[in-house]
Amino acid sequence: MLVKLLPILSIILFLIRLNKCARILGVFPCASPSHYILDNALMRGLAEAGHDVTLISPFTEKDPPKNGSWREIILDGFVKNHEKHFQDINRLKNPSNPFFIFFTTNLLGNQLTEETMKNPKVQNLLMSNEKFDVVILEYFFTDGLTTLAKYFDAHLILMSPVAANMWNNHVVGNPSLPSLYPDITLGYPFKMSFYQRFRNTFHLINNYINLNFIFYPKQNEIVQKYLPKSIDMRESISNISLMFLNSHVSLSKPQAHVPNMIEIGGFHIMPPNKLPADLQILLDNAKNGVIYFSMGSNLKSKNLPIEMRNEILKAFRKRKEIILWKWEDDFLPNQPSNVFLKKWLPQQDILAHPNVKAFITHGGYLSSSEAVYHGVPIIAIPIFGDQKANANLAEQLGYGRILPPSEISEERLTVLLDEIIRNAKYRENVQARSQIMHDRQVKPIDTAVYWVEYVIRHKGARHLRVTYTDLSWYQYYMLDIFTVTFGLIFIAILIIKKVWSVFCMTNKRVVKQKQF
CATH class of the missing domain: 3.40.50.2000 (Glycogen Phosphorylase B;)
Structure with missing residues (x-):
């Protein structure tokens, strides 16, 4: 009986080892x-x-x-x-x-x-x-x-x-x-x-x-x-x-x-959860759509220079869309009626909402990947690190535009928002990228x-x-090979030059002897 059970016991022990913590x-x-x-x-x-x-x-x-x-x-x-x-x-x-x-x-x-x-x-x-x-x-x-x-x-x-x-x-x-x-x-x-x-x-x-x-x-x-x-x-x-x-x-x-x-x-991206009740009502009832604005988890919108903030507010005041802004303070001077503030926002769940038309972001890699995952075109305001590179890529791939901090103005922001919201190619491009991102075996x-x-x-x-x-780094990049190769070429040139110099001097002597 024990002999018959040995194969089964072996399989069980194998599975235990396989799934060992x-x-x-x-x-x-x-x-x-x-x-x-x-x-x-x-x-x-x-x-x-x-x-x-x-x-x-x-x-x-x-x-x-x-x-x-x-x-x-x-x-x-x-x-x-x-x-x-x-x-x-x-x-x-x-x-x-x-x-x-x-x-x-x-x-x-x-x-x-x-x-x-x-x-x-x-x-x-x-x-x-x-x-x-x-x-x-x-x-x-x-x-x-x-x-x-x-x-x-x-x-x-x-x-x-x-x-x-x-x-x-x-x-x-x-x-x-x-x-x-x-x-x-x-x-x-x-x-x-x-x-x-x-x-x-x-x-x-x-x-x-x-x-x-x-x-x-x-x-x-x-x-x-x-x-x-x-x-x-x-x-x-x-x-x-x-x-x-x-x-x-x-x-x-x-x-x-x-x-x-x-x-x-x-x-890190999770399936969207139900939004908090106030946000759910706000986004559901946004007939003209929503523009989501966040400078990420490291940068804080409240630390934006006053001149830059005022230009952004001027542009927002003219919009028909709802502006949902991650603002880390209790008060925003000159806040327009269409701008809604929260110190913290469930970004992934917001981007998943169909009424979100555009995402103004710092261009961080997580924000960029979440925008692509949910198919939302972006305007990137890159500040440091990899943000400019990410913003450049979004523009090259046709799902975003770059707004350098030094170029922020009411007119420029308005033009870019109109472009990515009204021009269907930006949403089409980002949704095509979204399909690629979702299309995985596991x-x-x-x-x-x-x-x-x-x-x-x-x-x-x-x-x-x-x-x-x-290999050492200099071996991997063949610096030793190049050094020896160019060294030999240099030595060969010196030898040829020396031989040519001797030949020329000898030739001159022969010519002089013939003349005499």
Whole structure:
């Protein structure tokens, strides 16, 4: 009887092993609410799949997942420090000097890494002797934190809040041709002019110099100070199992990806919920439609310069549509009767309403992806980061227009609103993109869960990694080959020149001898 039951018992034990709960550590120190939306959605998906999740983050979850296990290690004070940097919108604009870009990103990354590593709660975790199967790190200028995966004897997965670009391609060896892929901080269109390609190329070169000779050494110095045992950061960063990209072909131009880069863009977007009663009535009864206006979770509309705000209000006052504005204060001077204010608004649910005709946004990646998902054309007012690049892309793909902050006026805003609302091509283009975004074999969050479990099943999935990780950066870009090649050409030219010089001198002597 026992012999007959052995095959059944084996199958049961196999299924138990297959569905074994994994211990997953998420490290997400960035105090940006928009980043947390992504981080929380990913970790929630893993918890709902039955895994044991620990989350290091500045935020706390009010409604933890019902399945799996959910533990939070809160980085106190991070949110307050973050908010201080976003009070002056004019100061946030991307610097034109590329060296200053590297200076600011280095400063941000070093602060995030050090504040995370020295946090008492993180130090307690480091001293706890706990082990994890996977460490998922948001890849946002905190390369030193990759050492936590090796410290906890775990596989390393990176979560990039943006698409493939020069800031993340290098760690997995993804092609990053400066002629094809503009840096997101420069805000160039994909089809660049000669000058833009020239500047983009040198920006890429400067980035690698900065990484290898300035940023990485400092990051390594920081983590060595706080880790209980020494772990070389360069060793940990070359041991990446997988990188998730918050991107999708519906949101950007198609790009090449190495096998261990997985696109999951839009994974944070949920099916629309019923709106609060007051908003539901307002939107349902908007006979002329609704214009939704939000500057996102980091930027606050109340911090807009007064002159800019007044020009926007002049344009809104002339509209027949209802204006629904995310305004973070109790009072808006000169508020028109058709403008309705809320300190917080359920953005995804609002964009899903059929009466929403246009979305005025800062052009952040989450807002852009939500607009595409729900098929709403946009006017983008980009301020910093990747926002200008996203706005350029929306304009190129025909579902949005750019309104630079310096060009905001009553007349300009009116013209653009009339254009994207009255010209059917903008809604047609964005709805075509929406169909592409919806047309997937499985939900993107299910894709993410599958690949995390895949990495665990295949013990780090080394078979997905390209040989780039075995090469030095100068070997990958063949700088040693070019150096030797041009060196040999230079030596050959010198030899030819020397031989020619000797030949000419000899020839002159022969001529002189003949003359005498």
